[in-house]
Amino acid sequence: xxxxxxxxxxxxxxxxxxxxxxxxxxxxxxxxxxxxxxxxxxxxxxxxxxxxxxxxxxxxxxxxxxxxxxxxxxxxxxxxxxxxxxxxxxxxxxxxxxxxxxxxxxxxxxxxxxxxxxxxxxxxxxxxxxxxxxxxxxxxxxxxxxxxxxxxxxxxxxxxxxxxxxxxxxxxxxxxxxxxxxxxxxxxxxxxxxxxxxxxxxxxxxxxxxxxxxxxxxxxxxxxxxxxxxxxxxxxxxxxxxxxxxxxxxxxxxxxxxxxxxxxxxxxxxxxxx
Numbered sequence: 001x002x003x004x005x006x007x008x009x010x011x012x013x014x015x016x017x018x019x020x021x022x023x024x025x026x027x028x029x030x031x032x033x034x035x036x037x038x039x040x041x042x043x044x045x046x047x048x049x050x051x052x053x054x055x056x057x058x059x060x061x062x063x064x065x066x067x068x069x070x071x072x073x074x075x076x077x078x079x080x081x082x083x084x085x086x087x088x089x090x091x092x093x094x095x096x097x098x099x100x101x102x103x104x105x106x107x108x109x110x111x112x113x114x115x116x117x118x119x120x121x122x123x124x125x126x127x128x129x130x131x132x133x134x135x136x137x138x139x140x141x142x143x144x145x146x147x148x149x150x151x152x153x154x155x156x157x158x159x160x161x162x163x164x165x166x167x168x169x170x171x172x173x174x175x176x177x178x179x180x181x182x183x184x185x186x187x188x189x190x191x192x193x194x195x196x197x198x199x200x201x202x203x204x205x206x207x208x209x210x211x212x213x214x215x216x217x218x219x220x221x222x223x224x225x226x227x228x229x230x231x232x233x234x235x236x237x238x239x240x241x242x243x244x245x246x247x248x249x250x251x252x253x254x255x256x257x258x259x260x261x262x263x264x265x266x267x268x269x270x271x272x273x274x
Contacts, residue, residue: 006052010248011042013129015191015206024195043209047178050216059230063182063243065097066218069226076168076263077121082108090164090265097228100269106146107266113175114259126175126247130207133231135192138203158271163229165264172221173257175247182240184214207244
């Protein structure tokens with residue numbers, strides 16, 4: 001892996017806007033690949049090595065942040081450790097970087113680029129399409145589903161949804177995460193995608209190709225590092241409301257790169273402000 005290159009061309013997956021609402025199917029079968037109705041294309045885009053830039057990225061600016069974060073978790077395959085140790089760590093991290101008065105973990109997703117590891121750990125394949133996880137409707141619906149009787153009060157004020165993304169086994173050597181700066185995205189290129197899981201129906205937004213998109217990545221992420229991704233924010237005052245993101249086939253990865261094993265943790269951030 002060449003982590004000294006300032007930038008390179010890499011294939012970024014985009015939705016082809018055919019005028020028909022696409023559908024994304026999320027399986028509950030361990031190791032099964034994601035299914036998607038709709039046409040995709042891969043465009044060669046410049047991806048910048050963010051490690052060689054000042055670490056000034058922020059959730060309200062670009063929509064993402066790169067942080068040092070040491071965890072007390074010793075086994076990310078252990079659901080009990082996630083519940084008893086990691087949830088509170090992630091909630092504190094999100095509060096610290098958003099100014100939220102309260103944060104709550106509501107979901108974990110394990111991913112791997114290895115089919116055998118996906119089957120062993122009930123992990124999903126890396127998502128390789130530029131997207132953000134929520135629409136206005138699905139973000140509010142998620143709060144209603146998770147927060148129950150508290151939802152109405154919480155939805156009357158500002159809230160955001162932040163992903164905490166990290167390695168769960170060693171250094172990330174292949175299929176890293178690319179992030180698109182908020183101010184380089186035009187909402188006209190975002191398209192609602194219905195997301196059907198075994199237990200519920202939601203919505204995400206996928207991006208069609210836009211030459212203005214500016215992509216960044218952090219090579220060789222270590223277990224004591226994390227990326228924070230803003231997936232939704234009710235604030236409409238000019239701050240970033242989301243960050244497009246996707247995995248990509250890193251052309252600088254070595255032929256014997258270790259499989260990527262990552263964890264993304266979705267966290268509500270609730271604010272006192274309206």
